[in-house]
Amino acid sequence: MDKQTTAQEVVARLQDGMTIGIGGWGPRRKPMALVRELLRSPVKDLTVVAYGGADVGMLCAAGKVKKLVFAFVSLDFIPLEPYFRAARQQGAIDVMEIDEGMLLLGLKAAAMRIPFIPTAVGLGTDVLRHNPDLAVIDSPYDSKQWVAMPALKLDAALLHVDRADVRGVCQVKGPDLYMDDLFARAARHTYVSCDELVDSAYFAQGDEARYVHWERAATTAVVHAPGGAHPTSCAPLYGFDQAHFKHYAAGAREPDGWRQYHERYIACGEQEYLRRVGGIDAIRKLALPVF
Amino acid sequence: MTTMTATLIDTIACAAARAWQGDGEVLATGIGVLPRLAASLAMKSVNPDLMMTDSEAWLLSEPAPLGPRGDYVLQRETWMGFARIFDNVWSGRRHAMVAPTQIDRHGQANISMIGKDYGKPAVQMLGVRGFPGNSISHANSFFVPNHNRKVFVEGEVDMVASIGYNPARLPRGYQLDDIALRYVITNLCVMDFGGPGRQMRIISLHPGVTAQQVRDATGFPLHIPDHIPETAAPSCDELALIAQLDPHNLRATVLS
Numbered sequence: 051m052d053k054q055t056t057a058q059e060v061v062a063r064l065q066d067g068m069t070i071g072i073g074g075w076g077p078r079r080k081p082m083a084l085v086r087e088l089l090r091s092p093v094k095d096l097t098v099v100a101y102g103g104a105d106v107g108m109l110c111a112a113g114k115v116k117k118l119v120f121a122f123v124s125l126d127f128i129p130l131e132p133y134f135r136a137a138r139q140q141g142a143i144d145v146m147e148i149d150e151g152m153l154l155l156g157l158k159a160a161a162m163r164i165p166f167i168p169t170a171v172g173l174g175t176d177v178l179r180h181n182p183d184l185a186v187i188d189s190p191y192d193s194k195q196w197v198a199m200p201a202l203k204l205d206a207a208l209l210h211v212d213r214a215d216v217r218g219v220c221q222v223k224g225p226d227l228y229m230d231d232l233f234a235r236a237a238r239h240t241y242v243s244c245d246e247l248v249d250s251a252y253f254a255q256g257d258e259a260r261y262v263h264w265e266r267a268a269t270t271a272v273v274h275a276p277g278g279a280h281p282t283s284c285a286p287l288y289g290f291d292q293a294h295f296k297h298y299a300a301g302a303r304e305p306d307g308w309r310q311y312h313e314r315y316i317a318c319g320e321q322e323y324l325r326r327v328g329g330i331d332a333i334r335k336l337a338l339p340v341f
Numbered sequence: 342m343t344t345m346t347a348t349l350i351d352t353i354a355c356a357a358a359r360a361w362q363g364d365g366e367v368l369a370t371g372i373g374v375l376p377r378l379a380a381s382l383a384m385k386s387v388n389p390d391l392m393m394t395d396s397e398a399w400l401l402s403e404p405a406p407l408g409p410r411g412d413y414v415l416q417r418e419t420w421m422g423f424a425r426i427f428d429n430v431w432s433g434r435r436h437a438m439v440a441p442t443q444i445d446r447h448g449q450a451n452i453s454m455i456g457k458d459y460g461k462p463a464v465q466m467l468g469v470r471g472f473p474g475n476s477i478s479h480a481n482s483f484f485v486p487n488h489n490r491k492v493f494v495e496g497e498v499d500m501v502a503s504i505g506y507n508p509a510r511l512p513r514g515y516q517l518d519d520i521a522l523r524y525v526i527t528n529l530c531v532m533d534f535g536g537p538g539r540q541m542r543i544i545s546l547h548p549g550v551t552a553q554q555v556r557d558a559t560g561f562p563l564h565i566p567d568h569i570p571e572t573a574a575p576s577c578d579e580l581a582l583i584a585q586l587d588p589h590n591l592r593a594t595v596l597s
Contacts, residue, residue: 075423122468130466138454141461147453149473151427171431171474173512174504180459186512194514225398226422340409341396 054216055271057087057320060241064093064206067116071157071202071237072100073209073230074282076126077290079222080105081210081243083278086323088114088208089316099157099202101150101228103282104298107133108316110143111308117144119202121153125295127339132302148177148184148199154229156202161235168196207237210279212261212287213246218269219253220244221261224285234268243275245287277324277333289338294327347575349528350375350592351583352547355575357526358382360482361436366390367479368400368435374587375595376438376484378407379526381586386579398422408589430471436480436523442466443491443498444483446541446561448505448522448534450476451498459500469502476503480521486596488527488558495560506539528596530555531572536564545572 061084064070074080085105095116100106102123109115111133123134137143148156155167168187172178173195178186185198209230211220220242222230234240253259278284281291281298301307315323324330357379361369369391371380377396381404384391393404400419421429429435441450452470456463475481481503485492497507504510506517517539525532525541529550536542542564543555552565575583583592 120468122470124467135465138462138465141458147468149469150423150471151430151474154424154427170477170512173473173477173515174501174507174510175469175473175476176453176459176501177469177473179501192514195512225420228423 051218052216053218053269053271054247055273057084057243057273057275060084060208060271060273061087061091061093063239064088064091066093067095068093068205069097069099069203071204071207071233072098072105073207073228073233074103074105074279075101075226075228076103076122076124077282077295078103078226079210079224079228079230079279079284080282081208081278082280082282083243083275083320084208084210084241084273085109086316086320089312090319099153099204101153102134103131104295107131110134110137112312113142115143117146119146119148119153119156121148121150125299127292128295128299132299133308136302146181148172148181152177152197152199153202154232155199157229157232157236159199159201160203161232164201166198166200169199170194170196171199172197202236204233204237205239207233207240209233209240209242210275210284211242211244212284213248213252214242214244214269214272215248215250215252216272217250218242218266218272219250219262220264220266220269220272221253221258222263223261227263231264234264239270240268241271241273242269243273243278245276245278245284247272247274275320277330280327280333283336283338285338288334289336291327291333291336347580349547350595351575351580352572353526353528354379354382354583354592355579356531356545356572357438357482357484357524359387360438360524360526361391362387364388364391364436364480366392366434368392368394368429370394370435370437372437372439373484374407374591375486376440378583378587378592379438379484380404381407382579382582385582385586394421404586406585407587407591427474430474430478433479435475435478436482437475438482438484439472439475440484440486441492441498441502443494444485444525445494445496445498445505447497447507448541449498449501449507449510450483450503450505451500453500453502455499457499469500472502473504476505476520480523482522482524482526485525485527488529488555490558490560493559493561506534529558532563540564542566543569545570547572548574
């Protein structure tokens with residue numbers, strides 16, 4: 051089966067009002083080429099589920115987000131994501147703010163096709179007060195209260211990986227998968243961009259198959275997008291682009307900063323984007339961060 | 342033995358490191374420069390059984406120095422991606438030190454948002470991150486670099502991101518003993534929750550600080566014992582370890 055397609059074709063399959071999960075974590079291995087294509091489209095009123103970074107900030111800035119399901123939105127070395135912050139402070143988006151682990155459990159429940167997973171996480175906090183739909187239940191086995199974390203079912207998941215073949219075998223060699231396998235399984239359709247498109251024989255070499263973390267049936271379509279995580283990192287291939295993030299965040303302090311960013315880096319199309327950020331060779335030279 | 346070169350931040354780092362004394366084999370997580378330095382110092386001094394990450398995806402058999410590492414090679418012992426962090430959190434074998442924006446008299450903490458209107462915050466911050474899960478699962482301590490009434494608020498924090506010793510919010514089937522808030526280390530003093538009814542209590546004052554100063558900088562009543570010792574000065578060994586663990590002196594900017 052040949053699942054290769056284009057970012058435009060992936061976005062053409064997304065519809066207003068859908069629930070979209072976005073893989074990666076903060077400034078790390080976000081499917082930014084797919085997000086940029088989404089920003090170029092008329093699709094709107096999305097519910098976005100993410101361990102958020104600039105993906106969430108940009109979608110907020112562009113008015114695409116109706117509701118955000120999140121535990122944090124951060125660029126890490128710039129702790130506060132400026133466009134997410136502005137959207138919240140303007141009261142522009144609905145939110146379901148939950149613990150990082152609750153988000154994991156919600157994806158896991160969706161992946162397992164069960165309605166909820168019981169957890170102690172969230173008890174005693176305002177996460178319950180601000181999410182009145184989160185049920186607190188009795189256990190058949192003890193006398194404690196438990197939060198019934200509901201399945202976070204996704205209409206679509208957008209992910210970026212190091213490499214993939216056209217059948218949807220996806221490899222992540224970075225030291226952290228984040229929750230990408232859960233996003234892939236929680237979604238009806240999982241769209242994966244990859245830095246390198248390889249032959250299936252690639253995975254038969256050495257221990258390459260050890261870095262494939264979900265089976266291809268969980269991948270709907272594959273998009274070849276070199277540098278497709280930029281400006282976020284795709285370890286071990288490249289680090290995140292601190293200078294680009296600083297420029298992006300500084301723009302949020304200007305009245306038309308987003309319009310300027312959009313014009314320079316989104317509206318121009320992906321080929322021109324890559325050229326404007328220095329090309330794939332420059333991206334591959336971005337140093338991996340040290341903490 | 343003490344030396345004249347100990348600065349306030351070194352004294353604070355040593356006091357904070359002692360938070361992990363007696364914890365046994367748990368994951369020590371320090372979020373931010375000072376908590377991370379303190380956790381690293383604890384692993385090199387008061388509790389060598391601690392586990393620690395590289396702040397990315399590996400457990401290390403010895404803490405990595407802060408900042409650029411030069412030739413230093415990480416001493417990895419276990420893969421520890423984010424998903425596995427939650428396995429550890431929910432096991433309870435962790436003690437985290439975090440730096441909240443607000444803390445209240447119950448030890449409830451907030452890093453999410455400031456303001457009375459949750460739908461339209463005056464200041465949006467990070468979000469609750471892992472605070473709800475951390476606070477119900479394992480031991481937690483706090484670091485506050487600027488002890489004042491904006492941090493130590495009079496009422497409840499604007500968004501209760503972590504559960505504290507608040508009987509009104511205690512879930513059914515839970516005891517206050519199920520929650521483990523350990524120490525609050527600030528630029529003025531060290532506190533715990535050892536006062537009557539788990540009231541926050543001053544247990545040591547940094548050199549030159551008075552209990553009255555701390556009281557004035559806190560939005561709720563503290564338990565103030567009759568005799569409060571001065572926070573212990575670092576030993577020569579501790580200062581040497583601090584210099585080794587923070588070779589670029591990142592700690593110098595923590596209190597500014």
